[in-house]
Amino acid sequence: GQTGGSGEWISPVILPTDTLGAVAGEYRHAPPQAQLITYYKGRIYLANDKTVWATMLYLYDQVDRSRNFVQLEHEITMLEAVGDGLYVGTTGGLYFLQGTLSEGLKLDHIDAAPVARGAGVWIPSTSTRPQIRGDVIPEGEAIVFMTEAGICAGFDGGSVYNLTRSRVVFPGVNRAAALYREQDG
Numbered sequence: 485g486q487t488g489g490s491g492e493w494i495s496p497v498i499l500p501t502d503t504l505g506a507v508a509g510e511y512r513h514a515p516p517q518a519q520l521i522t523y524y525k526g527r528i529y530l531a532n533d534k535t536v537w538a539t540m541l542y543l544y545d546q547v548d549r550s551r552n553f554v555q556l557e558h559e560i561t562m563l564e565a566v567g568d569g570l571y572v573g574t575t576g577g578l579y580f581l582q583g584t585l586s587e588g589l590k591l592d593h594i595d596a597a598p599v600a601r602g603a604g605v606w607i608p609s610t611s612t613r614p615q616i617r618g619d620v621i622p623e624g625e626a627i628v629f630m631t632e633a634g635i636c637a638g639f640d641g642g643s644v645y646n647l648t649r650s651r652v653v654f655p656g657v658n659r660a661a662a663l664y665r666e667q668d669g
Contacts, residue, residue, distance in 0.1 A: 512546040515539055524565035525584050527552075531560040536572060538585055552585055561601040564627045567640040571627055573599025578631065580642035594644050597633035598657070604629040605662035612637040612647060630660050 516537055518530035527538045538552040539545070547553075554572075562573030569582035569589075577596040581589040609622045626637040634648035 510540075510548045510550070512540065513549050514545060515547045520560060520563040522563050522565045522570065524570055527585065529563060529565070529570060531563040531572070534559055534574075536560065536563065536570070536581070541586075554581065554589065554591065562599045562604045562629055564604050564606075564629075564638070566627060566638065567624070569640075569642065571604075571629075571638045571642075573604070573629060573631075575599075578636075578638075578644065580638075582642060592642055594642060595631065595633065595636075597631035600630045600632075600657040600660040603631075603657075603660035603662050605664045607637075607664045608666075609637075609639070611664075611666065612645065628664070629662070630657055632657050 515528070515530055516532050516535075518532050518537075520531040522529050526541045528544050530537045530539075534556050536554045536556070537547050539547050540552070556572065556574055556576075556579065558574035558576030560572060560574050562571065564571045569580055572579040572581060575598045578594040578599055580592045580594050582592065583589050605628055606625045607628050609624055609626045612626050612628070622639045622643075626639055628635060628637045628647070630636075634646045634652055636644050636646050638644045
């Protein structure tokens with residue numbers, strides 16, 4: 485590889501010649517500073533302002549700044565991984581990135597309600613009480629977070645339930661400090 489600037493050019497051509505240069509490479513950098521971070525499928529995902537960056541596969545100290553990122557329209561306030569994707573909360577709503585970088589991440593806009601910064605917390609799926617609505621109780625854990633539309637639970641596949649719809653309203657929610665504590669069952 486060749487170093488230059490603050491990154492390094494890595495090419496599969498070990499000894500470039502006049503007829504075969506250092507082609508088909510990657511320009512690797514140290515990861516950018518992040519406001520939010522999560523781990524998913526062999527990569528660390530970092531959110532900074534309106535961009536989600538992914539480290540190189542199993543190389544957590546390097547990113548390719550020419551790819552492996554997703555640019556969103558609004559500031560990112562939450563970044564949480566579930567079994568098959570990433571929930572990305574923004575000041576403009578909730579998104580779900582499904583799949584992997586090698587297969588191409590599919591971006592779905594789930595809800596337009598802004599997600600409060602710091603509002604995500606993991607809880608057992610059974611604590612979301614989906615049986616009250618007659619829904620199947622998903623296995624494992626759920627990510628629970630606060631939006632202006634209420635407290636929501638996110639599961640695999642981008643399935644989101646608003647747990648407080650029509651009961652509690654959170655107008656103008658900006659920041660939160662999430663905590664889950666179970667006591668006496």
